[in-house]
Amino acid sequence: MPFPALPRRHLMALAAALAVAAPGFAQAQAKLKVAAIYTVPFEQQWVSRIHKALKAAEARGEIEYKASENVANADYERVMREYATGGNQLIVGEAFAVETAARKVAKDFPKTSFLLGSSGKPQAPNFSVFDNYIQEPAYLSGMIAGGMTKSGKIGMVGGFPIPEVNRLMHAFMAGAKETNPKVEFTVTFINSWFDPPKAKEAAFAMIDKGADVLYAERFGVSDAAKERKVLAIGNVIDTQADYPDTVVASALWHMEPSIDAAIKAVKAGAFKAEDYGPYSMMKHKGSSLAPLGTFEKKVPADIVAKVKAKEADILAGKFTVKVDDTQPKSTTK
Known part of the structure; x- marks a missing residue:
């Protein structure tokens, strides 16, 4: 004997009840x-x-x-x-x-x-x-590097001289010059996105020429710094836990704001061609300066104060880090 058809309102109530009873099923569908x-x-x-x-x-x-x-x-x-x-x-x-x-x-x-x-x-x-528009924390990490170098020489090892790398290096250099106007830079690109041994060798060459702080845009640089007992500044991720006596600070990239915005747009049927780069900036929580951690008491107090003041100005829109996509050059004589 067939069951009588349920009224529409009863069917809707039943569907709602099932969604509450089995949220996993509803989520899986979405x-x-x-x-x-x-x-x-x-x-x-x-x-x-x-x-x-x-x-x-x-x-x-x-x-x-x-x-x-x-x-x-x-x-x-x-x-x-x-x-x-x-x-x-x-x-x-x-x-x-x-x-x-x-x-x-x-x-x-x-x-x-x-x-x-x-x-x-x-x-x-x-x-x-x-792309990783993290030039703001890169500038702040440069300020710290300028305040930590004793030789006044900083070595910088990058992957390829493309805009995404160049702008971070320029921002870092500008930050270092704010706290140490006389600082000099040696810049090298290894023409690879993942070749730690090659990056390490490039870093060794810089240390041999007097660099006591290294900008680790690539993996391998912090290993060289650790071996030769000089300092390093990290990029994109925080590796201080692996190099507690070497990595002073890092400019961190947080991709979550970009990914979450894209997922939301696709789900809403509103995804379109646009530039997600700005989602990587500090005001969107797409980037930040890593905590000083093991170097909290080692970075001079006046440098820490200057960095905090500059960070506040960036977040308040009072200071804008210049975006320079041209290839950075060495300034050492």
Whole structure:
């Protein structure tokens, strides 16, 4: 005997009751499919921050997350297409060396949202860009470096001289000059995003020339500083726990504001081509200066006071760190 049809209001009440009784089911239905493609290992500084933000969203139950690491540039387009055809609604990654291929894939999948690290502009309708606009804490870490060097010589080791790296180095240098106008810099690029041994050798060469503070834009630099008992300033992540007597301070990147904004936009059907770079600035909590930790009592009090005052001015909009994307040069004679 068939059951009588329930009135519509009873069906709605039943659905609501099921949602309350089984929230996990409702959440599973709402999960966004997100994929990420990285050309370097998950632990590499820059990528680790994106991966961390996406893993946090996954832990909250907001997304279903898949990721590929160490993808060769030649394979990047293929992996992007596989993720797009696999039904992923948001694809995240870095397009610096594969701009043309990545933008081509975005054109071929107009209903998929793309958020990629890029030096280029957004591409309508679905290709948004981001990068680590953390020049503000980089300036503050430079102020600390200027106050800690005794030789007046700072060594700087970077990956590639692209805008995303150049602007942080320039900001760091400007900060160092504020607290120590006579400071000199040696700048080297190792032309790799992940080659710790090469970065370490470049750092050793700088120490041999008198540098007693190193700007560790790449992994490997802090290892050299630790071995030679000089100081280092970190970038993107805080490695002081691994180098408690070496890493004084770090400019940290927090990718969560960018990732969370993108996820919200995709879920609302409002994702569009735009620049997510500003989400990395301090006012959006996208970057910060790491706590001094083990160096809290070692950094001169007057330097700490100046850094805190400058940080307050940045957050209040009273001071703007200049964005200089040109390649930085050594100033040592």
